[in-house]
Amino acid sequence: MDSGARQADRRAPGGTLPAPATAPSTRPHPSRASAHPGAWWLWALGLGVAATRTTNPLLLALLIAVSAYVVTARRPDAPWARSYGAFVKLALAVLAIRLVFTVLFGSAVPGTQVIVTLPEIPLPDWAQGIRLGGKVTAEGLAFALYEATRLAALLICVGAANALANPSRLLKSLPGALYEVGVAVVVALTFAPNLIADVHRLRSARRLRGRPDRGVRGVLQVGLPVLEGALERSVALAAAMDARGYGRTAQVPAAVRRTTAALTLTGLLGVCAGTYGVLTAAGGSYGLPVLLAGLAAALAGLWLGGRRSPRTRYRPDRWDVRxxxxxxxxxxxxxxxAVAAARDPAALNPGTVPLVAPTLPLWPAAAVLLGLLPAFVTPAPATTLAVQPTKEPS
Structure with missing residues (x-):
């Protein structure tokens, strides 16, 4: 039978070739689907630094709302992007624990507005400064609430970075000087996303089998497999990278290696000292200059260290305008x-003794709203496009 006959045999009764049932799905490259993963981390860290400059619960709630809106609008449909809810639950747990500890162990803030008086347990002399029970004041609860809300906002900002930045793309974007520690970085960056993905997977499997997935029993029966699975997947990824030559270095002069190590170590120490100075009121004079000098030294060390890496990147993520x-x-x-905290500390850090109602300062609130910009300048998350099956002509 010739080719023409075979072609005729494959034709449909209507005389046309049958269309395929489905067409292959297409997904745009990740670099075109969202912003650079490092940009998402810098955005989230900026919001976190802003949260450390205030204890005003209204501003902190606005920061949390801004991060939640951006995550809702730009979070991709991926297992690692589901970690935001876990960070929110962790932040709520931190908030509740801090308030419970304040009620049970008291607060260092003196107060006159007593809410309730609990039975106080006498303690020995060596435990001076600690009490169990006693008076619970509104001033102490307000101080604990303000501090706990600030910590909760920091955790939620970190959760936003984990939900928006692809850990694999972030690892691929690391500078060449950090390739030697890439295996440890892989385990650290992929453990939390894999943990969240395994929790959803195991809970769904238990529900399908009719087993409880909530409560103490469900947590105990799911917790150990989740921890083991997340760690095994992270270690397997690190082993695969090591087997493919991740961290391979080229020969460079000894002087360049020593200069790279000195610049990197000095820069990191400067970044730590400068960050401490920026985040504390006592280091306001030296914090920013030391931080900038440390960043410059660290970047110079990373640039020199990149000469040791002969690797190339396939379709690297570009740091573009977005x-x-x-x-x-x-x-x-x-x-x-930071400027608002220096100019008007009373508005950004409302007092608790005497207790006053916090107010929302207008221009710091408008500054927080600048954090919504990524929701409008970045494209919507990419979705898989599938062609519906076409009906064969009769």
């Missing part, structure tokens, strides 16, 4: 809140 806008919005929020 990345600058995303990172710049977070930096602008942090800078403006």
């Amino acid at each position: 990345a600058w806008l995303v990172a710049g919005s977070g930096a602008a929020v942090a800078a403006l809140l």
Whole structure:
């Protein structure tokens, strides 16, 4: 039978070739689907730094709302992107624990507005400064609430970064000087996303089998497999990278290696000292200059260390205008809140003794709203496009 006959045999009764049942799905490259993962981390860290400059619960709630809106609008449909809810639950747990500890062990803030008086347990002399029970004042509860809300906002900002930045793309974007520690970085960055994905998978499997997935029993029966599975997947990924030559270095002169190590170590120490100075009131004079000098030294060390890496990147993520806008919005929020804290500390840190109702300062609130910029300058998350099956002509 010739080719023409075979072609005729494959034709449908209507004389046309049958269309395939489905067409292959297409998904755009991740670099075109969202901003650079490093930009998302810088944006989230900017919001976190802004949260450290205030204890005003209204501003902190606005920061949390801004991060939640951006995550809702730009979070991709991926297992690692489901970690935001876990961070929110962790933040709520931190808030509740801090308030419970304040009620049970008291507060160092003196107060006159007593809410309730609990039975106080006498303690020995060596436990002076600690009490169990006693008077619970409104001033102490307000101080604990303000501090706990600030910590909760920090945790939620970190959760936003985990939900928006692809850990694999972030690892691929690391500078060459950090390739030697890439295996440890892989385990650290992929453990939390894999943990959240395994929790959803195991809970769904238990529900399908009719077994409880909530309560103490469900947590105990799911917790150990989740921890083991997340760690095994992270270690397997690290082993696969090591087997493919991840961290392979080229020969460079000894002087360059020593200069790279000195610059990197000095820069990291400067970044730590400068960050401490920026985040504390006592280091306001030296914090920013030391931080900038440390960043410059660390970047110089990373640039020299990159000469040791002969690797190339396939379709690398580009730091484009969108990345600058995303990172710049977070930096602008942090800078403006720092200026507001210096100019009007009473508005950003409301007092608790005497207890006054917090008010929402207008221009710091407008500065926080700059954090919404990534929701408008970045594209919507990519979705898989599938062609519906076509009906064969009769």
